[in-house]
Amino acid sequence: MITRIDLRGRRLTPRELTAVLPRPDLDVEGAAEHVAPLLDDVRHRGAAALRDLAERFDGVRPVHLRVPADAMVSALEALAPQVRAALEESIVRVRAVHAAQRPTDLAVDLAPGARVRQRWLPVNRVGLYVPGGLAVYPSSVVMNVVPAQEAGVRSLVVASPPQKASGGLPHPTILAACALLGVEEVYAVGGAQAVAMLAYGARGETADDGEMLCEPVDVVTGPGNQYVTAAKRLVRGVVGIDSEAGPTEIAVLADATADPRHVAADLVSQAEHGPTSASVLVTDAIGLADAVEALLPGVVSATKHSERVATALAGPQSAVVLVDDIDHGLAVVNAYGAEHLEIQTADAGAVADRVTSAGAIFVGPWAPVSLGDYMAGSNHVLPTGGCAHYASGLGVHSFVRAVQVIEYDQPALAVLADRIVALAQDEDLPAHGEAVQARFDA
Template identity: 75%
Template sequence: MISRIDLRGRRLSRRELLAELPRAELDVEHAAAAVAPIIADVRDRGAAALRDLAERFDGVRPEHLRVPADVVQASVDVLDPQVRAALSETITRVRTVHAAQRPQDFTVDVAPGAQVRQRWLPVRRVGLYVPGGLAVYPSSVVMNVVAAQEAGVGSLAVVSPPQRDRDGLPDPVVLATCALLGVDEVYAVGGAQAIAMLAYGADGQTEADGAVLCEPVDVVTGPGNVYVAAAKRVVRGVVGIDAEAGPTEIAILADGNADPVHVAADLISQAEHDPLAASVLVTPSVELAGAVESKLVDLVESTFHRGRVATALGGTQSAVVLVDDLEAGLEVVNAYGAEHLEIQTENAAAVAERVTSAGAIFVGSFSPVSLGDYMAGSNHVLPTGGCAHFTSGLGVHSFVRAVQVIEYDADALGVVADRIVAFANAEGLPAHGDAVRARF
């Protein structure tokens, strides 16, 4: 069901190690070529293109591209009370964590009369993508919206695919979550066309749409399929993006003390997302590896999405990786840079401190990835495909930018005037120096 990669007794360079480790293959370049005409169509034809594309890709032609505010609000009334309680708890915990992420302004007096201040300013407007394909993700609404709200963003637009069995509206739990968060600008638009609408805005077509259906945003965030990722690549530069999200992934670093049932269940929970989802176990224990493989056979058979899970676990992106010891295991997981990394070892907290590349780290047997998906308070929009080597998950920082404010008086400028002139001349830009001389 799941393959083995045996790295024991082998000393590999970083390049060789990366070549050995499993990873989902995602042809974003090919997808980018496919979505380019879609993006151009939305940019040129606005609402008319969005309706045509919804009919083509989602099998429904939405009457309302922007979901009426009363429909958004009414969705709370039919929300299952237990789901509402779970959402409320999640919102509270995520808001608590993200409030602590707000960066602080500072002022530096470089010299008498010479001051540099740094201010953190939220972006003006953001577009938040919420998937709606193989599954629907009200949890992604929480993760995107709360981070933007805590950053101080004043204008939020949520997009989610229209559902054929919902009269062209997004999933009702997604709508209810928007209502609970105070967001009433929600669009029944999905896929690459949603990213195009957010990036370029869209003119209306019907009286209900109005003259302008959607104003352009400054930043687009949120996970999606390869076509959403490709669309974000195409519009990057027109707008900011969080990342090009690929298939979800979990890596588990475990030793012989780990419970094979816990490990197998967590591998399955991630495989449940997508046939391309990656589930990787890294362990020095042959006994644990065998026990987990045995448990997978039993547990997959009884899980709801058994076909999808079996495909993901059997794919080239998933594997059990055998290593000589925990030291070698750390080298492997740091090279892999998983979206989600679980540490199920003795002294797990100390081991976790030595991890240098992961979107989020889950420490110990009672911190499964499922906790982070919903209720931990952390953000579950995380870098995939090894991007954890150079970027972080979604947070308040995704929606703010630093602006430096420079204020010198005449005496302070005069102290460095000659040096600025010397610097400018050295760079062959004498007018820079002249601009300073003109003040004296």
């Protein structure tokens, strides 16, 4: 069911490890070729293109592209009490963590009359994409909206695919989550066309209709399939994006102290997202590897989405990786840079502190990835595909930008004038120096 990779006795460099570790076969460049005409269509035809593309890809032609306010109220009223309670608890915990992420302004006095300040300002308008393909993700509404709110963003837009079963509106639980969070601008638009609408804006139904359906945003965030990822790549520069999110990943670094039932269940939990999801176990305990592999068929057959789970576990992106010891295992998981990394070892906290690349780290047997997906307070929009080597998960920092403020008086500038002129002349930009000299010539 799952591939085994034996790295025992092989101490490879990070680059060599990257070449042998499992990854999904994705063709974002190929997807971009298909996506580019869709983006152009939305850019030029606006709402008419969005309706045509919804009919083509979602199997329904939405009557309302912008979700009516009463539909969100009705969705919240109809929400099952236990689901509402769970979402409310998630919001409280996620908000508490993200409120603590707000960066603080700073000021540095370099000399009398010479000060540089840095202010953190929220972007003005953001577009938050919530997928709705094989699963429905009200939790992603929470994970996208709360950090933007805590950053101080004034204008929030949520886009989620129209559902045929919902009469062309997004899934009612998505709408209920938006209502709980006070989001008023929600669109029944999915896939790459949603990214286009958010990046370029979209006008009404006819070419001569000057009314905007959706104003463009400054930043687009949220996970999606490879077509959403390709669309985000193509609009980067027109807008900011959080990351090029790929299929979800879990890596478990475990030793002989780990419970194989926990490990098997956790590998299956992430494989449930879809057939390209990645589940990787890294262990120095051959007995644990054997036990997990023996348990997997039964765990898979007992779960609801067994077919997609089995496909994911058997794919090139999933494996059991054998290593010599935990030090060797740390080298492997650091080279892999998993979206989600579980540490199920003796002294798990100390081992976790030695991890250098992961989107989120889950420490010990009582912190499964599922906790982070919903209730931990952390964010579940995380870097995938090894992007954890240089990128962070979604947070308040995704929605703010630093602005530097320079305040110098005349004596403070005078101290530096000759040095500025010297550097300007050395760079053959004499007008730079002349702009300083002009202030003292009189």
